[in-house]
Amino acid sequence: MTLLLKLSQLIDWLNERVGKGAFWLVLLMTVISAGNATVRFIFNYSSNGLLEIQWYLFAAVFILCSPYTLQKNEHVRIDVVSGKLSPRSQAVIDIIGTLFFLLPMVIAVLWLSLPLVADSIKINEMSANAGGLIRWPVKILLPIGFTLLALQGISELIKRVAFLAGLIADPNSKAAGPTPEEELAAAIAAAKAKEAK
Secondary structure, eight states: OHHHHHHHHHHHHHHHHHHHHHHHHHHHHHHHHHHHHHHHHHHOOOOHHHHHHHHHHHHHHHHHHHHHHHHTTOSOOOHHHHTTSOHHHHHHHHHHHIIIIIHHHHHHHHHHHHHHHHHHHHHTOBOSSTTOOBSHHHHTHHHHHHHHHHHHHHHHHHHHHHHHTTSSOOTTOOOSSOOHHHHHHHHHHHHHHHHHO
16 A cells, blocks of 8 residues: 555646646636737737637646545535544545546547547648648547546555545645635735735
């Protein structure tokens, strides 16, 4: 089990690096979007390539950050139900969900996306829009992102089994301290208090 926990830590490390790296794509997407809007407003000119790169970047952020979201336990849950269960029951539900829902879905998407990506690369598929971009770079995100999601699912499965075996602490527990929303509210309150002085 120690070897599996080391594998889990390696997967967590990889997905954390990829997820945090993908955060920078949000900034790039925002700059491109603002630049495109400014050029369209001032010069009455727009580019399909600039519009497409925005949704390429959005797709990259969404797909590449999904494993990181799963790792940090920030994915969608039915907290009304799971919040009332014991940590052990939550771990069992996570194991069942990973084995029977997450991993089969990820494998199906990978299986179905690989031929599409291979064909897109083979023909150097281009956008149908004038001035559009090549399509394979955004399509290749599917197998990359879903492979990372499968790996994270395996990591979460290892952690849940280790928790049930009493080898690690509850992987569902949230770190003590304020949530990002609470931090933002405190920062806004501090800024208002500073302005009032």
